[in-house]
Amino acid sequence: EAQVTQNPRYLITVTGKKLTVTCSQNMxxxxxxxxxQDPGLGLRQIYYSMNVEVTxxxxxxxxxxxxxxxxxxxxxxxESPSPNQTSLYFCASSPFQPGTSVPDTQYxxxxxxxxxx
Amino acid sequence: xxxxxQDPGPFNVPEGATVAFNCTYSNSASQSFFWYRQDCxxxxxxxxxxxxxxxxxxxxxxxxxxxxxxxxxxxxxxKLSDSATYLCVVNPLDSSASKIIFGSGTRLSIRx
Numbered sequence: 001e002a003q004v005t006q007n008p009r010y011l012i013t014v015t016g017k018k019l020t021v022t023c024s025q026n027m028x029x030x031x032x033x034x035x036x037q038d039p040g041l042g043l044r045q046i047y048y049s050m051n052v053e054v055t056x057x058x059x060x061x062x063x064x065x066x067x068x069x070x071x072x073x074x075x076x077x078x079e080s081p082s083p084n085q086t087s088l089y090f091c092a093s094s095p096f097q098p099g100t101s102v103p104d105t106q107y108x109x110x111x112x113x114x115x116x117x
Numbered sequence: 118x119x120x121x122x123q124d125p126g127p128f129n130v131p132e133g134a135t136v137a138f139n140c141t142y143s144n145s146a147s148q149s150f151f152w153y154r155q156d157c158x159x160x161x162x163x164x165x166x167x168x169x170x171x172x173x174x175x176x177x178x179x180x181x182x183x184x185x186x187x188x189x190x191x192x193x194x195x196k197l198s199d200s201a202t203y204l205c206v207v208n209p210l211d212s213s214a215s216k217i218i219f220g221s222g223t224r225l226s227i228r229x
Contacts, residue, residue: 033217035219040125041221042204042219043161043204044219045216045217045218048216048217058216059216090160097149102149102208103217104166104208105151105166106151106163106206106217108160109160110160111160
């Protein structure tokens with residue numbers, strides 16, 4: 001089954017304790033992306049990756065890191081989480097539109113609900 | 118001005134009604150557009166893509182107006198199951214600016 005998986009689905013942690021949220025897709029998509037969703041603000045892009053070893057900042061990258069060592073995986077790392085990073089996080093992947101490097105339809109993981117105390 | 122703006126609603130309409138909402142975007146060079154549906158903090162799922170002037174799929178019609186820089190979504194004969202938040206998404210022009218911009222969503226509630 002074609003899918004995007006995220007782990008963990010729920011996480012409660014404390015300020016400053018490093019954590020990693022994993023994201024994996026089995027559709028051989030080039031483009032992957034992380035979003036956070038907060039009430040009234042919609043989904044905001046944190047980081048994206050056009051391909052292996054190619055990553056770039058989205059709109060709200062502060063406090064986050066990513067890596068893309070393999071095509072299928074795109075982990076999100078919070079080196080020193082703070083309470084303002086409490087949010088609902090989504091990972092997504094998409095192919096490029098034919099003949100371009102523009103992302104097409106995105107497929108989302110089920111989300112990770114993170115609480116930082 | 119936000120890059121992608123949507124009326125947050127909520128739109129509260131009776132079952133069977135026709136409802137329409139718009140999404141405006143600021144980058145005139147934007148290339149492709151999408152409507153996603155999101156249920157109650159679950160993951161967004163694609164409803165419709167718009168690459169040229171519009172698209173239609175059953176009760177749903179999306180139209181793109183490049184001159185006025187908006188995309189509309191029309192839902193005919195609305196069902197209770199259409200209750201959700203509808204997200205407008207604008208994709209970049211080319212690979213030099215590959216951010217993806219979401220609107221903050223329009224909440225739709227269909228009442229019996």
